[in-house]
Amino acid sequence: MSDNSYRYAPETAVVRAFVDPELATQAISPSMVMSVNHCFDPQQGAFSAQGLEDLSEAPYLYAGWSNPTVDQLEQRLAHLEGAEACLATATGMAAISGLFLSLLKHGDHLIISDVCYAGVYEFATQVLPDYGVEVTAVDTSDITQVLNALQKNTKLVHIETPSNPLLTLTDIRSLANGLKTSGTLLSVDATFSTPVITKPLSFGADIVVHSLTKFINGHGDVLGGAILGSRSLLNQIRSRAGVYLGATLSAQSAWLIMRGMETLYPRMKTLCSSAHEIANWLEKQPRVLRVLYPGLASHHQFALAQQQMALFGGIIAFQVDDIDLIQQRFAQESHVFYYAFSIGHQRSLAVAMKTDELDQSTYHFTAEKRAAFRSFAGDGVIRLSIGLEATEDLLRELEHLLR
Known part of the structure; x- marks a missing residue:
């Protein structure tokens, strides 16, 4: 890698830093x-x-x-x-x-x-x-x-x-x-x-x-x-x-x-933009009780997010009025969101994370910590990992699932 690459913008460096043509073949893709x-x-x-x-x-x-x-x-x-x-x-x-x-x-x-x-x-x-x-x-x-x-x-x-x-x-x-x-x-x-x-x-x-x-x-x-x-x-x-x-x-x-x-920057910019638009839309839906997303002014740490985050992320969590019903719809009726664990894929994922199940399997909350968790999550949240699909397709699907 040439010294000049150290002065590249991050979007360029993630593609070019420590990547040189192979000496024997001059191949561009790393061996x-x-x-x-x-x-x-x-x-x-x-x-x-x-x-x-x-x-x-x-x-x-x-x-x-x-x-x-x-x-x-x-x-x-x-x-x-x-x-x-x-x-x-x-x-x-x-x-x-x-x-x-x-x-x-x-x-x-x-x-x-x-x-x-x-x-x-x-x-x-x-x-x-x-x-x-x-x-x-x-x-x-x-x-x-x-x-x-x-x-x-x-x-x-x-x-x-x-x-x-x-x-x-x-x-x-x-x-x-x-x-x-x-x-x-x-x-x-x-x-x-x-x-x-x-x-x-x-x-x-x-x-x-x-x-x-x-x-x-x-x-x-x-x-x-x-x-x-x-x-x-x-x-x-x-x-x-x-x-x-x-x-x-x-x-x-x-x-x-x-x-x-190598595609991290354009992927993150695309899915963060989509997530921000979806989070704003979710706040206006009657079945949604609360949206947890650092890019919303309603987030209790929005000021810190503005200081510490260049973008606001591709993950959204939100409470609904009937988590069992909405979980079932995501699992059985969704065509764009895959109902699955994990995050960060090119395809959008959704999963219900119920408070009682998390308590019993992982956190074993004290009464005080259970109350603090419920103040954010209620009975649980639907966690969305936004992918690279068109935002309008994701919104159309969410409108159907949250009917």
Whole structure:
């Protein structure tokens, strides 16, 4: 890659950075290196990474350690996010578990959001305590609650912004500033926002996590995850999660993710515009009780969204007067929205997320937290992941389903 590419606009850099024609063939599309094994010179001490400042500089030996195609993805993601280094993983949960198990040990304390992706919450609250890690879940949209929960042994605060599924925000800059004196690290799951909308490192976060399965790949056909941050932190995480936890991303998956991420900016601009129009329309519908979308003036953190988000995202959550009926209609009558979990695909998805079911399966709310959740979600929300279909087709379908 030429030095000029570092001065490209993000829309250009995501397509051009770290992509050069192949020397032997002058092919423009990146090649896929499928080999599991690589020859090496034993005189160069390839069996040991001791002395390397960055483990990604170690010679290629075995694909479980590193792979040229995966390395290229990591370089491109780091450039896109404004990070020094990146570790790509087999799934988004592999990124989360690799992060937690690399940075936390017996006797440490973790703070997480009390409303976040179910797999993250369950891993943190049900698995980590078995290894002696203390976990506290708080409303991270309230910085005071986070700071009040700090302990001498708090090593990491992990947040989602926007959160899943309530689309609440955390003021990243304020929280990062509040954590400075404690020495506590701040990691941000920015899967919902992507680097197009928010770059957490620029607001003071130490670590960014993505499920590459979602918007960054954008086509619903491959799993992947990523952890990004400083070289020193990523070297620590890579030496554990990248070697011992078996979270290796395959070359095929890395190649597919790179192909998908090249259209990230136009995809996000299109679906965010559509989502904004749909969210405004939903607020006017008689069966809709409340719309949760950061781009609406009715969102209680709209001012923060304007400061922290370049766009307002492709995810909408909304309450309805009869969630069972509307869930049934989405599942049985929809032709444009697929009734399915996950987000960030080129096709629009919808799923009902019922409060009682989330409580019983994942969150196990206290009475106070159940009341706080219900104040946003009521009996539950319909979560929409807006795709690339024409907005008028999505609105026509919603009008039918919400009749």
